[in-house]
Amino acid sequence: MEREDWAAKGLNSFEEPETPPATEEAPLPPGARAIAAPVPGSIWKILAEPGAQVKRGDVVMILESMKMEVRVEASTAGRLTSLTARPGQIIRAGQRLGIITTES
Structure with a gap:
């Protein structure tokens, strides 16, 4: 009975959304x-x-x-020249989130 209800509501199958290719x-x-x-995760703050x-x-x-807060730290001293991420955005491991220009 429950399976028929799911099917009637269109909830009897699940398709994962396609992940866009890395840019x-x-x-x-x-x-x-x-x-x-x-x-990988999402930008919280x-x-x-x-x-x-x-x-x-x-x-x-x-x-x-995975329900944990992960700090993203500056890897060098300098000026934060750009951020390419925004709160709520889903990101992949290794994705560029911003750029720091060193003062040399």
């Missing part, structure tokens, strides 16, 4: 370092805005992955 990321200019996602000065180890954003 090509433009090469970084000299003196720039990427901020990469350490794990952005703590630094473009233009901010960051030190190595500063937390730039927080991801949610």
Whole structure:
């Protein structure tokens, strides 16, 4: 009986949405370092805005992955020149989330 109800409501099968292919990321200019996602998940909170000065180890954003908060830290000191992620966005491991330009 329950299976017939599911079928009548169109809930008797599940198709996973197609994952879009990874996009090509433009090469970084000299003196720039990427901020990469350490794990797949979603962007929960952005703590630094473009233009901010960051030190190595500063937390730039927080991801949610498997019900855990994962800190994304600046890998170098410099100016956060861009963010390519926004809160709620689903991301893959290694995806570029932003760019830090070093002051050399």
